[in-house]
Amino acid sequence: MSVIGNKNLCGGVPELHLQACDVKVMKKGKSHAFKLTIIIVGGVLFFILFSSFIVFYRRRKSIKESSSTLPKTNQLSNVSYKELYQMTNGFSPSNLIGSGGFGFVHKGILDQQKIMVAVKVLNLQEKRAFKSFIAECNAFRNIRHRNLVKILTCCSSMDYNGNDFKALVYEFMENGDLDKWLHQDIDNENRPRHLSLLQRLNIAIDIAFALQYLHDHCEPPIIHCDLKPSNVLLDNDMIAKVSDFGLARILSARNDISQNQTSTVGIKGTIGYAAPEYGMGGEASTQGDVYSYGIFVLEMFTGKRPTDKMFKDGFNLHNFVKMALPEKIVQIMDPNLFTGEVNELPMETEEDDYNYDIEAVEERVIIENVSQMNSNVQKCFLSIFNIGLGCSLESPKERMNMEDVTRELHRIKNAFLEVGSHG
Numbered sequence: 001m002s003v004i005g006n007k008n009l010c011g012g013v014p015e016l017h018l019q020a021c022d023v024k025v026m027k028k029g030k031s032h033a034f035k036l037t038i039i040i041v042g043g044v045l046f047f048i049l050f051s052s053f054i055v056f057y058r059r060r061k062s063i064k065e066s067s068s069t070l071p072k073t074n075q076l077s078n079v080s081y082k083e084l085y086q087m088t089n090g091f092s093p094s095n096l097i098g099s100g101g102f103g104f105v106h107k108g109i110l111d112q113q114k115i116m117v118a119v120k121v122l123n124l125q126e127k128r129a130f131k132s133f134i135a136e137c138n139a140f141r142n143i144r145h146r147n148l149v150k151i152l153t154c155c156s157s158m159d160y161n162g163n164d165f166k167a168l169v170y171e172f173m174e175n176g177d178l179d180k181w182l183h184q185d186i187d188n189e190n191r192p193r194h195l196s197l198l199q200r201l202n203i204a205i206d207i208a209f210a211l212q213y214l215h216d217h218c219e220p221p222i223i224h225c226d227l228k229p230s231n232v233l234l235d236n237d238m239i240a241k242v243s244d245f246g247l248a249r250i251l252s253a254r255n256d257i258s259q260n261q262t263s264t265v266g267i268k269g270t271i272g273y274a275a276p277e278y279g280m281g282g283e284a285s286t287q288g289d290v291y292s293y294g295i296f297v298l299e300m301f302t303g304k305r306p307t308d309k310m311f312k313d314g315f316n317l318h319n320f321v322k323m324a325l326p327e328k329i330v331q332i333m334d335p336n337l338f339t340g341e342v343n344e345l346p347m348e349t350e351e352d353d354y355n356y357d358i359e360a361v362e363e364r365v366i367i368e369n370v371s372q373m374n375s376n377v378q379k380c381f382l383s384i385f386n387i388g389l390g391c392s393l394e395s396p397k398e399r400m401n402m403e404d405v406t407r408e409l410h411r412i413k414n415a416f417l418e419v420g421s422h423g
Helices: 024-069 081-087 129-140 178-182 197-216 276-280 286-302 317-324 335-341 358-371 375-391 402-421
Strands: 096-100 103-110 115-122 151-158 164-171 232-234 240-242 249-251
Touching (some): 081 103, 081 115, 081 151, 115 129, 129 164, 129 249, 197 286, 276 286, 286 375
Antiparallel strands (some): 232 240
């Protein structure tokens, strides 16, 4: 039987005269199918990987955003409401050591460490208190400095009545706040407390160091926004530390705009200490802190609050000092700087003979003491006042920066100590 011409037969055997089989079509079909399979599998894998990346990115972003608003308190074991209640004797009024716009501060003793602490209980009826709580936790999360009050832990829980409860636990500062030292407070033995020139100079240096750290060595920079004597605490060695970061802003890397950690844009400090640009809606800035520091320095060495009744109609503490320098430097210095040198007035004098002006006598004695000072000491005072003026200028761009302030204060202190060593 002849197989010649039968196109359905193939094999390529020469003796049978069969044509070679056409395998190209089969290979081509298999090739197309294989490529199609690769494309489909690759597409599916790409879709899975892309979807996984999107989910991972969104989850990471969510965690990052939540971490910026929720405080981290893993530095120490968290304390419960019950523990705080017990350590403050039920938040007894006898343990109350201070109060502010956002809550009350009680002293207590941590049972575990047996150390004295200050417990700041937030008044959650105040609408800005919760954001103040978050701002303080965020500000203290990654900062450590000898001139910043240390936060030990915080409590976010419910009280015994089922109400929300939030509190911050700080290291206890034995000598309280600077405001009480500057403005004729008395100690436990009913004796007035006074600060010497050197003590005030050391305090000014301590606070300058704290602000320089916050502004120049924190990433991102932190703006305190409420620097004033009542927010400066003194420890047992009279080392000054900045406290109360309830209004703090964390400066964004984008255009140096501060991220508002509180509730309303207009709240950026206390009247008298807040920078003038804040009153016109300006953003919080490091220069605003510098302004507050300048007023703080002027208050420390004049003894006058920026809210004194004498300051009105555009006349303020900055102008008061500026107008007096240099000729009338004695008249603007805090009289308490010379309390130790003023002789006590006679108490046994007849009442009829005791009708002279006591303030005039005290001022005369102070002037006499200052006039006997070494001229170099008076130069130290003049330099200190110039720093206060340089920091509290109305234009933010013209104010000193804290690095220059700390360097100048150290120079003044060294000069003062050198004068003292020479009698």
